[in-house]
Amino acid sequence: MLEDGMGFADEHLIPLVDEGLGNSAYLVDLGNGRALAVDAARDLRDLRAAATRRGLTVAFAADTHLHADFLTGALQLAHDDGATVLASAAGRRAFPHTPLGDGDEVDLGGLTLRALATPGHTDEHVSFLLLDGARECGVFTGGSLIVGSAARTDLQGADRAEELARAQYRSLQRLTKLPDTTAVWPTHGAGSFCSAPPGAERITTIGAQKTANDLLAAPDEDAFVRRLLGSLDSYPVYFDRLGEINRRGPALLAAAPGLDPLNPERVRALLANGGYLVDARPIDEFAAGHIPGAISNPLRPAFATWLGWLLRPDVPLVFVLGPGQDGADLAWQCAKIGYDRLAGQLAGGMNAWRANGGPVETIELVTADRIGTRPVLDVRQTAEYTAGHIPGAAPRELGNLAADGQDAVDGSVVMCGHGERAMTAASLLARHGARELAVLAGSVSDWAKVTGRRLEDGS
Template identity: 35%
Template sequence: MEVVPFRTPGLGDQTFLLVHEGSGVLVDPQRDIERFLDVVGERDVELRLVLETHLHNDYASGAEQAALRTGAELVLPAAAAAAYPHTPAFHMEDIKAAGLTVRPIHTPGHTPEHTSYLVLLDGEAVALFSGGSLLVGSAGRADLLGVKRARTLSRLQYGSLRRLVALPHDVELYPTHGGGSFCTTAEAGESTSTVGAEVATNPMLEIGDAERFADEMLGAPLPIPAFYKHLGPANTLGIPPMPPVVVPDITWSDLGRQPEDVELVDIRPREAIATGFVLGSTGIEYADDFGSWTGWLLPYNAPIILIAEPAQDVRGAVTQLAQIGIDSVRGVLRDLTGHAAARFELVKLPEFRRRLADPAAQVLDVRMPSEWAAERLGNTVERFLPDLVTEGIPEELDPKREVLTVCASGRRSTIAATILKRAGYQPVVLDGAGVADLLP
């Protein structure tokens, strides 16, 4: 038996392909299923089962389409009540396939219907696909469905973790959510573990009382990306196949024929954005988390025009957006001649320090609240990046003076700079360094 992981770094998630004697089981596939099916084909594997651990809040599922493409049996938690054909997985009712046994274990907490899958080979428990329940060094958060349900789900998560750690300690652990995911209670490990290793090291398992466990889970929750609220319902109703990832090049005259609510998203490197961008566009330089920031900051599924360098490949950007259910990219602009009049300063650490030393300097920190709690600059205005969009620019900032803008690396500050510039402010971004580098 072999388990092949497929990592999606920008979302902090993993899909798994279990291969045994020429048959396969695919667990929690994301929407871009070709990367999974290519491996299935390369290894001459017959895909027998597609398993979903829960109705995902953070990405559009590819489970239904993978099952339709391959003829595999689609299995979802019995309580998911999805609106498309599937086999419901009931607690402890074994599913036989691929020469092995898959045993569903109801593990509510991350979501009410959440189900983990224990794999048995020749009657021996060998692998656990734990989805958003037991994670490496953490546990799946229980507040994604709202504060009214969060405490009840937290208590259920406490019981679910104890159900799982009662399994043999040598069982391999394969969680869907990992490092970088906003579906985790705290920073999770990035890959895999064993049940025994988690019993020995996972701090969430050291809490011996359900109420204290709920207190810990809900005490300092991470923000919830805005696009999450759209994906649970979408995954319940069914996700259409991936759209084409090749989009047409358009001209400025074509732009005039786009809908009034079209959003311009500049995916060029930050150096290019800083030296000239289209006022009103949002600068989100392309990286692993491009899709997440775009889905968080822009109106969900608004029509999008990408702005890219002449030779820049935009297929990755379109793929990341499709992974969170955004199929609204209408084209790409590559010639900014005469239109890239907006600019901001991008400076390195020594120059930023020099300006910070001015007693009149105004500083904007756009990191997350949990980052502020860990490390704070003095005399700083704090506003988390997405809140610049939903709550506006802090009133304390004077648009007539430069705004020294900081995060942890310059990535989020660059995005913030394009938002600030749109509102008439004069941002100066610390590039390649962050708050930690500014502290004594």
Template identity: 40%
Template sequence: MVDVHVIETPGLGDRSYVATDGDVAVVVDPQRDVDRVLDVVGDARITHVFETHVHNDYVTGGFALARRTGAAYVLNADDEVAFERTPIRDGETVTSGSMAITAVSTPGHTPTHLSYVLSVDDHPIAVFTGGSMLFGAVGRTDLIDPAIAEELTRQQFRSARRLAASLPDDTEVFPTHGFGSFCSATETKGDASTIGKEKQQNNALTSDEDDFVDELLSGLTAYPRYYAHMGPLNLEGPSGPDLSLPALVDPVVLRARIDAGEWVVDLRARRAFAAGHAPGTISVELADPFATHLGWAIPWGTPLTLVGDDEDQVLEARRHLVRIGIDQLAGASVDAPEVLSPDGRPASYRRATFADLADELPRRGDDIAVLDVRRPDEWTDGHIAGATLIPFWELEHRMDEVPAGEVWVHCQSGYRASIGASLVDRAGGRTVVHIDDEWDAVADTDLPVDRGHGHD
């Protein structure tokens, strides 16, 4: 009997997999913190580590895991990596105990993308589809080079159809992306599927090619800036991560780093940050979106110091960050805001709702500047009339474009707005209000909403 274990990384919207017959195991697309994989594997021997593709949204743990366990590290023979590996091509099969794993060329998400069909007794029971066939969707096709996105999109269409045509309907589908990952081209459906189910719900299998291409390309949105660094790191063969506690720094050193313009990130809940924080710190709440949004916002290579409630919170944040290649931390602090603030006086700002904005905006007019820090596609779908769009990852370097007045910062849920509000607060000289509310709440107010590009 073969079991497939799912290892979820909800912060990045990805899954890794362990397939085992109890004696041996194979691993597919492991995240960098491979201690989670080893916990699942237990006493079984890992024989192979498979990569469906060179990942663009996280640093792989495959290279380090294979070196640590002596497993074969299996990648597409056409991937130009800087290390020794076990190359595999379309149609080739490797065996591990009672399991047979066959590579299937499924280009689209990347030009060299592979899926892996897991068979027992010559019967396919599962297919690991990486960024090819997702649940009701497919992986995006513009990460390698937007100039070839249409070509890759057509390949993605044909790859999904190849899988559907060659596998039994009861074959379980196990994608790497599609659980909130920006590697998904369109919204996914559900958290489990089979080839038969995908024939009914996947847009690559229910549309004709031209309609599919139009839908996918029109649905592509902005993706995190740190993606640009993931592929090169993975081609080099990344080492295992350092998950130790960063060196603790005293308040004097912390203040010097803030004054020097370094990023000092407060991990605490955003409402706690608004109530009191060391001046000049940036709020990125330690929650599922943490690594994605910090990696998106921080200029790559900027010295980073973490401020947390306790050492466990700092350690958890470090685990999130190594997954996207932020390895070098300048240090950490677990001191209270009063200790870290000059004269023991933390900074603070107001939290509000869209209902509060609807109440105050008509009375105060130009005294309020509404700052929308969402993605441009979210803005196009609907935005508050008269608001200014500056995506949160551009805000630090576009602060001079924030209009005069008391700055009310919002996003879709309040999470990114906390980053934006703290950046405005850090810049100084402005009164900031953090709209910590769901965008859907706007519909219950009299706030005027425009659609389309508007001004940005």
């Protein structure tokens, strides 16, 4: 139960969840047709739809930190809606905003927003305490206190991870001094690579976290640091770029991004000049026939994460889509992480390519009962692998394959949790020259069920 905080949230606050990035933005109805947006991403479609439904104009856009996993939408809201951007003074943003120091307050017109310095996830991180008079309605904690954990502290480099983890400890201690009934509205949630644990809950209360958050149960600072740093896994390489882009201010979008139609000849020319071809169709369609050299990245909520992890943003991108797939959604997913060099999509899809005489390659899809004695390459995250894997399977995270895919073993069966990451991996390996690859259509649980054998755990 969120008690006082939930009562406020039900009436005035709209969480806007990006399932792909595992993040939440928030729209707060301030009354009189005005709204506050917190941690809005560059893809503002859901936020604008929510504002329109309530007849709201965004008057304030607050960012808790220099985001690493998406481009901020605050600057676009300032341009389009006249919103006042609120952010930490320590962030040294290079565009017009209201810089806030610890304890500074902003009158929202009946409600008050108070900045609380909570460094750790980033140096300049602030939380925003929302006050109704003297009552603490809730706190936007960004990448500080999150449901069941605290956000990672290694985004400024491994050499600073411990220093920032200690800062994170002090920030969480500060937040837990708020009343237990105070609602906690974090940005990062399940599915985020910013160290969020699995789970369906995305908002909580201070009191609930005092009871259930393992990090808050650490007996002292050193134990907290060990637990937090010990929980960190790899993260997408594009995280290293976006913080600085957000500090300078992302380019404004004059219109919604989209994909121009390209004929097969134009696609060939772009690829010959160093462009990448991304095939966004479902894995069964990709397996049945794709353009040689294409990288499989099925259009789904996680599309942007893997695009940003595996491909550079400074080369033209050509896409293959299947019937019914939304090119506008794909273009928005690219835009929210700063991938703006979209050459377009193959007009007519694979039918047009085949009709033009273009070559086609296939990759075998296999079920768990058909792996046999073939070597298995497991491309899941390390934590997933250690929790349970096929005996003898070689671990190789998908995020590393762009650099070392040339070491793949011909004839391998590539596997992940469902098949999408495995097909992406197989397509990358094929680009590096691997042959006779197959992809497991299923999971390790399917293998255990079919074979009756136990999974191995550990590394």
